[in-house]
Amino acid sequence: MxxxxxxxxxxxxxxxxxxxxxxxxxxxxFNPIIAEAHDASHGIYHAKTGKTLIQGKSGLPIFVGAMSxxxxxVIDKAAVDGDLADGDVYIFxxxxxxxxxxxxxxxxxxxxxxxxVFCYLASVGHWHDVGGNVPGxxxxxxxxxxxxxxxxxxxxxxxxxxxxxDIIDILKANSxxxxxxxxxxxxQINALDLGIRRLTTLLDEYGDATVDNVLGELQVRAAQxxxxxxxxxxxxxxxxxxxxxxxxxxxxxxxxALDLTVKGDRMILDFSRTASACAGPVNIALSTAVAxxxxxxxxxFTDVPANAGVLEPIEIVIPEESLLSVRAPKPVGGYxxxxxxxxxxxxxxxxxxxxxxxxxxxxxxxxxxxxxxHRKDGSRWVMFSFFGGGHxxxxxxxxxxxxxxxxxxxxxPPVEILEAAYxxxxxxxxxxxxxxxxxxxxxxxxAIYQIELLEDHADVFLFGERGKFAPPxxxxxxxxxxxxxxxxxxxxxxxxPLVSKMVGIKLRKGQRLHLETPGGGGYGVAMERDPxxxxxxxxxxxxxxxxxxxxxxxxxxxxxxxxxxKTSELRKAAEQ
Numbered sequence: 001m002x003x004x005x006x007x008x009x010x011x012x013x014x015x016x017x018x019x020x021x022x023x024x025x026x027x028x029x030f031n032p033i034i035a036e037a038h039d040a041s042h043g044i045y046h047a048k049t050g051k052t053l054i055q056g057k058s059g060l061p062i063f064v065g066a067m068s069x070x071x072x073x074v075i076d077k078a079a080v081d082g083d084l085a086d087g088d089v090y091i092f093x094x095x096x097x098x099x100x101x102x103x104x105x106x107x108x109x110x111x112x113x114x115x116x117v118f119c120y121l122a123s124v125g126h127w128h129d130v131g132g133n134v135p136g137x138x139x140x141x142x143x144x145x146x147x148x149x150x151x152x153x154x155x156x157x158x159x160x161x162x163x164x165x166d167i168i169d170i171l172k173a174n175s176x177x178x179x180x181x182x183x184x185x186x187x188q189i190n191a192l193d194l195g196i197r198r199l200t201t202l203l204d205e206y207g208d209a210t211v212d213n214v215l216g217e218l219q220v221r222a223a224q225x226x227x228x229x230x231x232x233x234x235x236x237x238x239x240x241x242x243x244x245x246x247x248x249x250x251x252x253x254x255x256x257a258l259d260l261t262v263k264g265d266r267m268i269l270d271f272s273r274t275a276s277a278c279a280g281p282v283n284i285a286l287s288t289a290v291a292x293x294x295x296x297x298x299x300x301f302t303d304v305p306a307n308a309g310v311l312e313p314i315e316i317v318i319p320e321e322s323l324l325s326v327r328a329p330k331p332v333g334g335y336x337x338x339x340x341x342x343x344x345x346x347x348x349x350x351x352x353x354x355x356x357x358x359x360x361x362x363x364x365x366x367x368x369x370x371x372x373x374h375r376k377d378g379s380r381w382v383m384f385s386f387f388g389g390g391h392x393x394x395x396x397x398x399x400x401x402x403x404x405x406x407x408x409x410x411x412x413p414p415v416e417i418l419e420a421a422y423x424x425x426x427x428x429x430x431x432x433x434x435x436x437x438x439x440x441x442x443x444x445x446x447a448i449y450q451i452e453l454l455e456d457h458a459d460v461f462l463f464g465e466r467g468k469f470a471p472p473x474x475x476x477x478x479x480x481x482x483x484x485x486x487x488x489x490x491x492x493x494x495x496x497p498l499v500s501k502m503v504g505i506k507l508r509k510g511q512r513l514h515l516e517t518p519g520g521g522g523y524g525v526a527m528e529r530d531p532x533x534x535x536x537x538x539x540x541x542x543x544x545x546x547x548x549x550x551x552x553x554x555x556x557x558x559x560x561x562x563x564x565x566k567t568s569e570l571r572k573a574a575e576q
Contacts, residue, residue, distance in 0.1 A: 002210075002217050010206065010214040011305075017198045018042050018056035021123065021191040026058070028190060030183030031128035033384065036417050038410045040125035042191060044199075044215075045071040047110075047117040051308035053215045061298065061306070062339060062407040063124045065291030066099025067106065068308060071120045073097045074108040077154045086112040087161030089192065091185075092154040093130065095145070095332045099287035102130055102149035102333065103137045105185070107157065109192045111199055113208055119215075121195045123188040127181055129382055131174040136370035136384035138463040140248035140501035142281045142331040150174040151328075157189075176372075176380055222309030227265035229301045230313055233353055237261045240348035241273070242341050242361075245468045247280030248334070248501040253468065254278060254323060256341045260349040269293055269346070270317040277323055281331035281463075284338045289324040290316055292339035295407055296346035300357045336366045336386075337465040339407055344472065347392075351474035356395050360443050360473040360521030362406050363389025365465035365483055365500070367517060371424060371451070371507070373458040381455075383422040387515060388412045390436050390444030390480055392471070393523030399444030400520075401431055401542075423455040432481065432516050434544050437470075438551035439477030439522020440529050445542055446481060446517035453507045460487065460505035466518045467499030477522030478551070484516040527553050527574050535562050 021042035029035040041059025043052055050072030052065065073094070078084035090108045095101050107123045132149035133139050142148045150171075157167050168185065172178035203211055241257040257273035277283050284292075293316055297304075304310055318325045324342070326332065344361040351358040366386035374380055391399040391406070404410050415426050428450035437443035462485055470479035483500055486493045488511040496502035507513070534554040537543035548554045553574050555566035 002213055007214055007217060010211060011218060013202055014044065014054045015057065017195055017202070018044060018054050019058055020198060021195045022056040022058040024191040024194050025123065025125060025187045028187035029125065030180045032413045032417050032421060033128060034125045034184055036411065036413045037386070040123070041067070042123050042195065043067055045120040045122055047119050048075070050075050050120065053119065053219070053307055055306050058409060060407060060410060061295045062291050063100065063104070065294035066287050067122050067124055069287035070098030070106045071108055071122055074120070074154050084110060084117070085160045086110070087158060088156055089158040089189070090154050091157040091167065092152045094151060094153050096285045096328050099285055099291055101335045102132070102145065102151060103127055107188045107192060109196070111196060113203060118208065121192050123191050125184055125188055127184050128384060129176045129180070134370065134461045134503060135176055135372035135382040136461065137333060138368035138370060138384070138461060139281060139333055139503065140461065140463040141503050142333055143249060143279050144329040145331055146329060148281065148331055148333040177382055218305055219307050219309035222305040222307050223312035225304045226301060226310050227313040229304065230262060230267045231265040233262045235262050235264070236353065238349045238352040240345040242344050242348070242472065243469045244282055244337060244341060245465055245500050246498050247278040247282050248498060249280040251498050254282065256345050258345040258349050262353070266313050266315070268315045268317065271322065271324055272317060272319055275323045276321050277326045277330055281333040282338050283323055283326040283330045283332050284335045285332060286318060286325040288335055288339060289318055289342060292342040292407070293346065296343040299406060300350055334463050336368070336405065336407065340364045340405055343406060348472060348474060355475040358474050359394040360392025360399060360437055360439065360477050360523045361471040362391045362403070362520050363446055363466065363480060363518040364471045365389070365518065366405050367483065367515060368463040369515070370461040371422070371453070371458045373455055375423065375455060381422055383418065383424065385413050385418060387447065387449060387517055389446040389517035390519030392520035393437065393439045393441035393443050393473070393477055395523065398442045399436060401445040402447045403444060423453070425452050425454060426450065427452050427512065431542070432519065433541055434547045435481035435519030436542065437473045437478045437480040437519060437522035438526035439473050440524025440526065441522065442529070442537065443471070443473065443477070443480045443520030443522045446519040449515045451513045453509055453511055456509050458507045460507055460513065461503050462496065462501060464500035471518050471521045473521035473523060475523055476525045478526060480519035480521050483518050486514045488512045526551050527571055531562055531567055535560065
């Protein structure tokens with residue numbers, strides 16, 4: 001039996017190891033997507049099953065969920081090869097055998113004690129460019145993974161501590177930005193080295209048996225607490241569905257549907273009504289789908305420790321032919337858009353039974369935007385970034401303005417970093433008025449970005465979503481605003497034929513891109529919002545006078561004063 005103090009202390013020490021691994025990579029990575037946006041993660045995984053034991057708090061939770069499949073892939077390969085040794089480090093980016101997409105490179109290292117594997121340490125980071133048809137790898141018109149980048153199966157980067165330089169040479173030769181790739185790779189190697197040192201110190205201090213017991217107990221407690229939370233929900237089946245705009249190839253919506261059943265202390269999430277695999281790159285592998293469910297559940301049941309025990313009382317049903325369970329070579333580059341929709345339908349289904357736990361849906365797209373070209377000296381530049389939007393209103397207040405997607409704790413790359421690194425300038429970076437979904441608690445605001453090219457020429461690629469289906473509110477809250485993208489040409493501004501996805505945009509010096517991101521969905525009935533809060537929203541520029549009257553039934557003069565009688569009339573009329 002582990003005493004509570006020891007359990008709490010070791011939990012904190014183990015999490016600190018993963019956090020320090022995160023920090024090591026963030027401080028040493030070359031590309032801003034890792035260094036500034038923190039698009040990476042580290043964790044500790046079970047020696048035999050690969051299940052998540054400990055995750056860092058600064059990286060992307062979606063990675064930690066998917067990485068359990070990646071670690072299991074290494075365990076299986078090592079078992080077949082029969083040559084696992086201390087000092088080995090495996091590297092790969094296979095999205096079908098570890099989740100996510102080709103840009104995310106995984107490094108997995110066994111941690112040995114007394115000639116036995118005690119656990120695995122793993123690092124994953126989003127590399128800036130890994131080949132493929134378009135710079136930055138978010139190819140919205142890919143129809144197979146070969147058009148998205150190089151695919152590396154699990155192979156040894158180190159054997160017994162000896163580096164295979166030829167592997168690095170191959171990786172660098174397949175990237176438009178080999179220097180960035182090399183820097184990020186070394187950052188991940190150093191993070192694993194640090195994790196080995198810190199874990200060795202911890203085990204030497206407390207003993208292998210004690211730490212192993214703590215890791216097991218944390219999983220048991222997570223499973224028990226998750227089961228208890230489920231048992232508090234009324235039995236029944238609760239449904240929700242949402243849509244992706246299109247797959248980038250055919251302009252038809254794709255349904256993501258969930259039938260969520262609560263039965264005692266068990267929960268079944270059945271995605272059988274979801275669309276079948278599509279031609280374009282919004283498919284995801286099964287491991288990615290499971291990881292997105294894990295992230296959604298952790299948003300809803302925040303008191304449950306973050307490890308594999310979360311999913312023990314939960315069954316996930318996904319047919320083999322589904323959009324959510326594809327295999328090679330189906331394209332998966334836009335996985336971020338699909339997992340965000342999976343999270344949204346989980347939120348909407350739970351809102352039917354436990355609205356006190358749920359937020360309105362967040363803005364639902366990372367708007368992966370890439371500008372690429374050559375400088376006057378002939379050197380290649382590739383600007384890849386993602387952009388923020390509004391989070392959903394929640395039971396205790398309004399949604400976050402201009403936050404990052406709920407698949408992560410990443411940050412939006414700062415404007416100063418982007419402008420310093422690339423030949424472009426942001427002529428606008430602002431909150432988007434009236435974009436938050438109306439509700440008793442308003443959805444957070446999206447943003448307006450306008451980018452001007454400073455070089456002579458650039459190619460532009462956009463991979464976004466929510467151009468046709470706005471982020472839903474919950475508990476009778478209303479939807480946030482739609483995503484809007486346009487680009488300047490000689491004859492004026494244009495919009496993509498498929499609304500949210502496009503390749504082949506050519507910019508000239510001085511021409512601009514314009515992006516207006518969605519706001520979050522609202523929470524609760526908008527007419528129940530405190531009129532003082534609406535007056536404050538108008539004063540801050542979050543809500544216009546027009547929308548204050550139409551959406552909230554609050555009449556406000558042009559100088560910001562509430563008209564009490566007219567407000568009463570508007571709200572009474574809305575009740576009828």
